[in-house]
Amino acid sequence: MRYNDLADFLQNGTEALGVGPIAMILVEDLVEVDTCIRHHMQLGFESVLVFAPDELELPDKLQGLISRISYDMTEDGALQTVVNSIIEATPNIWLYYCYNAEYLFFPFCESRSVGEMIAFSMEERRSSILTYVIDLYAGDLYEFPDAVSLEDAHLDKSGYYALARQDAANTPKERQLDFFGGLRWRFEEHIPAARRKIDRVALFRSKKGLKIRADHSFNDEEYNTYSCEWHHNITASICSFRTAKALKRNPGSTFDIETFRWHNSCEFEWHSQQLLDLGLMEPGQWF
Template identity: 65%
Template sequence: MIYPSLDAFVKTGAKHLAKGPIAMVMVEDDVEVATTLRHHLQAGFATVLAFMPPDFTLPRDLEIDAIRITYDVTVEGAVQKAVNRINDAAIGQWLYYCYNAEYLFYPFCETRSVGEMLAFHSEERRAAMLTYVIDLYADDLDACPDAVSLDHAHLDRSGYYALARKDPATGHPRERQLDFFGGLRWRYEEHVPPARRKIDRIALFRAAPRLRLLDDHTFNDQEYNTFTCPWHHNITSAIASFRTAKALKRNPGSTFDIPTFKWHNSAPFEWHSRQLLDLGLMEPGQWF
């Protein structure tokens, strides 16, 4: 189904928000759009919304299975606006957002649905889940000049770290909040603005009144920005993403400085949650 605008969807598409969890895929370009949508449909999202330009095409099955909303996500602030509008229209539902060429992984995702995971997370009285955005990149940039290859994807197996997140009003660290860094944004930080170097994103969250996504991928409710509850560790998840690699190779200021993304800490991406768990890039918490 196709809606001509976000306004049209909010006014007439309420039936698609009646059951969660709901995925929102922000389509910036035409790279791996179909695989992104299929990945999240297979993960068990009840509804997958594709925010995308009108001139992009989708395979016939996805025109049926995904809900297409004509929208320009490249405009400044457009992603936050879309997420916040869907939040207001789907109070109480679990929502998720990502970009094309990004793929959600969570503990045991090969055998359990995202709905099962979020049901357990809800039982632990959590309304949001931290996701680490793990950079993927093609191993051969001559063969894949846009740095995207599903068959030959690599990731960094080390080089990740966290710093205390300070409250700008007091200068003191915020409780149970950290800023996470690593991957290509860390290795090529001279080409990445400081405000865009973090790899943490609160990509899974329960819609709530007056909740607002901010431009740094955090929310105006500080509890939503925590990585764990006060009494024990919670589930975290990961988004395997080609987005940074694409940007670094498309940017004229960085593309010629990067003949390859591979280094001594590169490893083939196995497309399996076990690898991410073993590398410490997500954790199951109390969920077994």
């Protein structure tokens, strides 16, 4: 179904909000939108909501399987407006969000569904799953000047680190860390400080009063933790061309970057085992 705007969807599209998990794909440009949609459909999301500009064209068959909402994701505060509106409309439903040209991977996702992962997390009394945004980039920027290529995708195999997250009194928050790495770390001179983190709480259970903030954290601090108090929990990865696209699109950085490859680059194998082996996500107690 297609809806004129967010208000139209919230009034007339509630059937798509009845059963979770629900994926929200926030379309900022027209790059790799269809592959992003298909990837998340294959993971087992019950509904896929696509917030996209009107100029986006999708195959009729694919468009018939999603809820498409006309929306300009370049507006200020678009992330909070969209996600918080869906949270308010769907209490006690598991939600996920990403941008186009981003692809969710979780432990054993080739043989297990996202619903199975969520069910296990709920058994551990968790209402959120931490995800790391792992930068993807084309190996050859002369052949792929927008830095996007599914066939020539690369990622950094090392260079990731975490720092304690401080509260307003400069005291470390319990079970919260700020994670860094990838292109946002290597090219940090082109990235505003507030956007250098790579952690994102992209999978979570909605509830009354829950709000997402501009830095991808929530107003409920327990949602922002990487694990429960008694052991490590599942984490997942969102493999994303978003930063590479931005660095090559921005006139202030594009001419400074001839390649994103360095000695710690490797080809992305599009398989969860590679991400597990590199330590870019972990299964926790899920075997």
